[in-house]
Amino acid sequence: MSVWQKKLGLYLDLIRWSRPAGWLLLLWPTLAALWLAAGGFPGWHLLAVFVLGTVLMRSAGCCVNDVADREFDRHVKRTAQRPVTSGVLSVKEALGVGAVLALLSFALVLTTNRLTVLLSFAALAVTLIYPFAKRWVSMPQAVLGLAFSMGIPMAFAAVQGEVPPLAWWLMLGNLFWVLAYDTEYAMVDRDDDLKIGIKTSAITLGRLDVPAVLLFYLLFIGIWHLALMHKGLGAIYLVAMGVALVQVAWHYSLIRHRSREGCFKAFRINHWLGFAVFAGIAAGYAV
Template identity: 55%
Template sequence: MPSGDALAGRNWRERLRQYWLLVRADRPIGIYLLLWPALWALWFAAGGIPPWWILLVFVLGTALMRSAGCAINDFADRDFDGHVARTAKRPLATGAVQPREALAVFAVLSLIAFGLVLTLNAKTIAHSFVAVALAAVYPFTKRYTHMPQLVLGAAFGWAVPMAFAAIQNQVPPLAWILFAATVTWALIYDTM
């Protein structure tokens, strides 16, 4: 029979595995879909390869905010996911993770991402508040709007104005054109 320490270690590993599943770390495609617009914008804003630190902040921030978005999405859908075959095994739907834990994961990951943004300029920091608001609001729009994909597209594309702000300390018309293109791209792939 395993000792109490061995059981505690196994329980701890299982908790981490459930959090890993909550933030969809086992399915990184969402990170890639969020990362492409950020990389496009960084490239355009810098006129080529962006400064390494800004690139690192955006890559890590994208991964963190995608993970945070998954946690808040599952929180918002917690009463529905158990009834849908595709989502029935998600950690909140099975009870492996509690709703307050999902909110805590969202908050912690968002704060870590914000810590990264704090190393950038004030304009980028200001734009980051919109990013976290979009991430937090999107899951709830699925209940109250006919086009939640529009909010999702804005959330996926918000890295564009942030990237221009980080590199140029401004958000020129090109950034808004690229943002609109990103929203359209997200609308197309999420609606099809």
């Protein structure tokens, strides 16, 4: 294997290329917003911009996160072998990769309109702030929720040239979904995080973590359903929301004993819940 092949492998590991669950969690609510803003299929241009932009920005976020957390990650078994933490990639290299990916994403945004471009700066700011939030904020997952929800107002801005109230309601609901799945993620590392001294929602919530996660899921589905009731998306949409609720029950069965394996599996399968909601919306317009 050549030096460049090894380096490419490290870069792909840095951006979690083999673990697409992260960008799928970003993608489904963003696509749902695109479909809602356009009243159906938004066109190939915007679809390409937001799919590629989502993958690129999530990858850039991984670079920043790994640099910010490199001292913490070496004390956590699950993250100790990340390229920056283990020292096989330098901080300069990781930030360079992140900068290139962010610039490529920004180039895509430049093909939309002024409001979307302005919102992209806000999205970038929250993305850069999040890795440091766990040092000071009791529930840094709320900051991640803002970062992972910025695609929603950007989608409406790209299609309609404005951000209507519906977008902000959807963003609020999505924030609760992020709180749900990232609390599951934090439950995996709770023992390590307590030793290190960082803050997470799993630590802040304590023994209320499981009921809180269930509440966050229900708030996500409830807010989105109330916001979309007037859209007349039909029976197939209602079935999809029912499928999402069934998945919430599945998550409860996985996390109720708070095992690392169960909580990590619950986090990894979350993209199916998001897909169910998006599929219901897209199918509702198609029918």
